Amino acid sequence: MSMSQYDRWLLPEGIQDVLPHEARRLEDLRREFLDLFGLWGYELVMPPFVEYLESLLVGTGHDLDLQTFKLTDQLSGRTLGVRADMTPQVARIDAHDLQRDEPTRLCYLGTVLHALNDPLERSRSPLQVGAELYGHAGIESDLEIVQLMLETLALAGIQGVCVDFGHVGVFRGLAQQAGFDPTREAMVFEVLQRKANVELDELLDDWKVNGAVREMLATLPRLNGNESVIDRAREVLAGAGPDVLQAVDYLEDMSQQLRTFFPGLSMNFDLGELRGYHYQTGVVFAAFVPGYGREVARGGRYDEIGKVFGRARPATGFSADVKVLASLKQEAGDPIDDGIFAPAGADIALEERIRDLRVSGRRVVRELPGQSGGAGEMKCGYRLVKEKDAWVVVPA
16 A cells, blocks of 8 residues: 555544444433433534634633634635634623523533644544533522533543632732732743742742732642632631632532532642633632543633623533543443344335334344345344244344
8 A cells, every 4th residue: 555545544633533333422422411401401502613713712812722723714804713612602602692681501512623632632623512501690500510510420420520629719819919910910820820839939039029918829829629728728818808718718608518419529629720710700610530631521600701792691611522521431331232133135024024113213224135244243132033924023
């Protein structure tokens, strides 16, 4: 085989085919997730795969810009983007298309495309599923979203979940108290994300940040652990402004209420965690499982993102990659296939029997004359055979 022939079968890095067995698992999960969301009152929306770039990136920060494929619209000459995250699209639908006053629950499921490869992910084309709740600013809506996220993971058969909580209001309030301009705030943000405590101390020294606010900022990366972190945070952040202390109270309230519904839930609190900082406005959370190096679902509150679409509404939601959830699903083994292998041949009674079985929901695979392989190769656990004058189903 020549190199040119070989190249025709190659796919771009991080882009894979989904083969029959995995495709079936993904489709089963897709249906189960959407049915679950529907039971909670979430309405399905289907945003387009491409949009004008400014709509896709609005309010989401630099990271999403780097992940977005860009192309030129041949009709308008404007720059289009291939969606890397469906959340901004759903916010646009709520703010501009629906324009409801009442709380609105929306869900979605579709492929997104990432321009850059994450070494911890297999795919640059995640199958993103998510749910968003608009029009309510209280803790109740955040709790509903976290509960729905946990129910989604349970439906996928994922066990041993630990939820990591943070609140962007803590750092945002301390940065304001320290008098950081946007450039310095961005630098400290980047250092905190890497948990680079030595670099953080050096920055604070260089900028001559002193007193209580320096101590609070320097300690922020170490405020990480179980619920006892909340009490430590109150001591360390005693000199912070009211917005910071309210954020700490909010986290405690959430943990107490979640503990009521999920007494065995493992929870971690990281007050230096700033995922989604550029557009999140309140609590942030992510779900982790043993043996997987990054979150399997994530979410939080983002009240300001709809403003650029003409209507800022309180918003909270979560998302996950169905491909990741399917790969982590804990199964005892593949279920026995109930497919039925039907013989070739022209027989009216056989045709009617096959039709009736398919109407009843059974999978029937028809043999083709001269084909290689039988019931086993066709993944059928049963065969259709003629006994006397009737076609009956028997084990293969």
